[in-house]
Amino acid sequence: MTAEPGHWTDGDLPANARVGAGTLITGPDAFKRFRTTRDPGLVIGSHCTMDLTHFSFQPAGQVVIGDFCVFASTVLMCEDSITIGNHVAIGWNSYVLDADFHPMEPVQRLADVFSISGPGVAAGLPRPVVPTAPVVIEDDVWIGPGCMVFKGVRVGAGSFVEPGSVLTADVAPRSRVSGNPAKIVGRV
Amino acid sequence: MALPRRLPWDWYDGLVPESAVLDDEAHVESSYQFRLDRSRPPFGVRVERGASIHGLTAFDLGPHGVLTFGAFSLTNGTQFVCDEEITIGTGCMLGWNAVIMDTFRVPLDPVARRAALERVSTASPRRLLGEVETAPVRIGSNVYIGFDVMVLPGVTIGDGAIVGSRSVVRDDVEPHTVVAGNPARRVKRLRLDEDATVATPDGPRRYAEVLAGCMRGRP
Numbered sequence: 001m002t003a004e005p006g007h008w009t010d011g012d013l014p015a016n017a018r019v020g021a022g023t024l025i026t027g028p029d030a031f032k033r034f035r036t037t038r039d040p041g042l043v044i045g046s047h048c049t050m051d052l053t054h055f056s057f058q059p060a061g062q063v064v065i066g067d068f069c070v071f072a073s074t075v076l077m078c079e080d081s082i083t084i085g086n087h088v089a090i091g092w093n094s095y096v097l098d099a100d101f102h103p104m105e106p107v108q109r110l111a112d113v114f115s116i117s118g119p120g121v122a123a124g125l126p127r128p129v130v131p132t133a134p135v136v137i138e139d140d141v142w143i144g145p146g147c148m149v150f151k152g153v154r155v156g157a158g159s160f161v162e163p164g165s166v167l168t169a170d171v172a173p174r175s176r177v178s179g180n181p182a183k184i185v186g187r188v
Numbered sequence: 189m190a191l192p193r194r195l196p197w198d199w200y201d202g203l204v205p206e207s208a209v210l211d212d213e214a215h216v217e218s219s220y221q222f223r224l225d226r227s228r229p230p231f232g233v234r235v236e237r238g239a240s241i242h243g244l245t246a247f248d249l250g251p252h253g254v255l256t257f258g259a260f261s262l263t264n265g266t267q268f269v270c271d272e273e274i275t276i277g278t279g280c281m282l283g284w285n286a287v288i289m290d291t292f293r294v295p296l297d298p299v300a301r302r303a304a305l306e307r308v309s310t311a312s313p314r315r316l317l318g319e320v321e322t323a324p325v326r327i328g329s330n331v332y333i334g335f336d337v338m339v340l341p342g343v344t345i346g347d348g349a350i351v352g353s354r355s356v357v358r359d360d361v362e363p364h365t366v367v368a369g370n371p372a373r374r375v376k377r378l379r380l381d382e383d384a385t386v387a388t389p390d391g392p393r394r395y396a397e398v399l400a401g402c403m404r405g406r407p
Contacts, residue, residue, distance in 0.1 A: 022309055047309035068305045070316065087302045089294060089316075092267070093285075140298035145267075145287055146338055146356075158298030163287065164338045164356035164370055174298065178358065180370040188296050 006044065015039075017055075020046035020067065027052040036078070038062045045069070045086065061098075066139070077101070080132035088137055091145030091163065098151045099132040138173070160188045195219060207232025207249075213406075215240040224248035233257065236278075236404055238389065243284075250291075250318045258329065259404045260389075266333075269293065272322035277329030278403050283353065288339040291322040328363065329399045347399050348378060 006013075006023030013019060014031055016039040023044050033056035034041070042055055045067035052073045057063065061078035066086035073092040076082055079099035090096070103109045108128040115125040133152030137143070141155050144163035149155065156173030166180040176186035189212040193203045202219035207227040210216050214235045221241060225233065227249040235241065238260040245263050249255060250271035257263075258275075263282035268274055269289035276282070293316040295301045308314055323342030327333075331345050334353030345351065346363030355372040366376040385392045390407040 024314060047306070049308050049314045051314070068302070068309060070305050070308050070314075087298075087305050089301070089305055092287075140302060142292075142294050142298075142301060144292065145289075146336070160296055160298075162356075162358070163289070163292075163340060164354075166370070176296075178356070178371060180356075188298060 006046070006048070014041070017042040017044075019044045020048070022047040023050070024048070025050040025053070027054075029054055031055055033057070035059055036061045050074075058099075079130065081134040082137075083134065084137045085139035085141070085157070087140045088143075089141075090143040091147070093145055094143055094147040094149075096135055096137070096149045098135045099130055100151065101130060103128050103130055158188060191216060193219075205232065208235070208247075209233070210235045211237045211239070213237045215242075217242050217245075221245045222247050226251055227253045236261075237406070238403070253290075259401075271318045273324040274327075275324070276327045277331065277347070278398060278401060279329055280327060280331045280333070282333045283335040283337060285335060286333050286337045286339070288325055288327070290325045290341050291318055291320060292341065293318050293320065295320050329401075348380065350378070 005021055006019035008025040008030060010028040014034055018040045023046060030053060036057040037059045041057055042063050044065045047067055048069040050071050053071045054075045057078045060080060063076055063078050063082045065084045068087045070089045074090045075095045077097045082096055082098050102112050112128050114122050115127045135149060136154040138155060138157040140158045143161040146164045147161055149167045153167050153170060155171045158174040159171050160176045162178035165178050165182040168181045171177055174188050175184050176188050178185045191210040191212050198218050200218045200220035204219050205222050205225050207229050216235060225247045228251055231252050231254050233247050233255045235257045236259040239257050240262045242264040244265045246267045248269045253270035255268055255270045255274045258277045260278055261276050261280040265284040266282045266286040271291040274288055274290050294304055308316055325339055326344045328345060328347035330348045332350045334351055336354045337351050338356045340358050343357050343360060345361040348364040349361045350366040351357060352368030355368050356370040357372045361367050364378040364380055365374050367373060368375050382396045384395050386395055386398055388403060393402055
């Protein structure tokens with residue numbers, strides 16, 4: 001088992017990312033949208049494989065990931081907090097989000113559009129507050145390809161989330177879930 | 189006859205693996221489509237006559253995977269995860285970013301899954317090795333699969349069926365029906381005239397003959 005400190009194949013790790021021994025991060029876009037100013041903004045345990053995964057974090061975002069996790073082409077979008085346990089696997093093209101990122105309310109949403117418009121055009125306009133809710137994925141969870149885990153969801157330990165599931169509510173430990181919205185289809 | 193290992197038109201500097209058998213009347217865009225293929229002869233990908241495989245299609249085969257991509261079938265960007273057997277019939281169309289899998293590559297039991305994930309950290313390349321239950325996927329002929337569809341292990345899709353975009357197919361699909369949704373459910377039965385004749389590159393053929401595979405060999 002490799003004992004060298006973890007590394008990113010395509011560059012130097014950001015100063016506010018702590019990565020454990022033997023953890024491998026691949027992909028040139030892994031930290032393209034890593035805007036968190038928290039320190040640490042990202043903590044990854046040991047012996048994880050983060051293949052072509054995107055760490056897209058806003059300034060207040062913080063993500064903590066345990067040991068022996070395997071993510072492939074996963075997108076983690078974080079405004080506030082995403083916590084992931086040990087031995088968690090997430091399949092290709094899955095998303096984990098802890099916010100809606102833009103307001104639901106129409107007037108606020110339009111204000112948000114103006115505040116994030118092109119460089120120099122809307123300089124200084126404040127962004128409206130967007131509701132966030134922490135996401136927790138407990139130990140030993142498998143999330144198949146093409147899944148979405150939305151804000152405020154807690155996925156209980158050992159659960160098996162079938163491909164294409166859309167999680168909008170908590171999942172009890174050791175559940176097997178599938179569908180949009182995801183429903184319990186069995187136990188593991 | 190088979191296509192050469194180095195495809196003359198390939199944009200990627202690679203070779204088609206020894207395990208793949210590509211009919212010389214097939215169009216396979218790039219050896220890049222085989223970058224995840226770990227199959228060894230006699231296993232591997234078979235691409236039949238007249239088939240077209242475009243774009244970022246990925247053949248992710250384990251050592252004992254067997255995948256048959258049938259005559260005159262088309263895809264652009266489907267991901268095939270195959271540790272046992274995936275069969276695509278004649279004249280199918282598979283949409284962009286569809287995923288067709290005969291295995292989840294991880295054990296269902298969380299404790300057994302832990303060990304599988306720990307093995308990844310020392311594997312080269314660092315990927316899940318499979319070594320779990322598989323269930324063959326069979327897709328008939330003249331099946332139309334939309335964008336972003338997932339077909340899960342053990343599923344059989346009957347001839348002439350249509351699977352709507354973003355569907356997740358967990359159960360078998362009857363021939364000549366339309367299914368959609370997550371989970372996919374039947375939304376329609378298609379009417380057809382089995383005795384109708386279809387214009388083909390080999391001349392007129394009865395629809396039922398085409399489904400039975402008359403286009404697989406040269407006339």
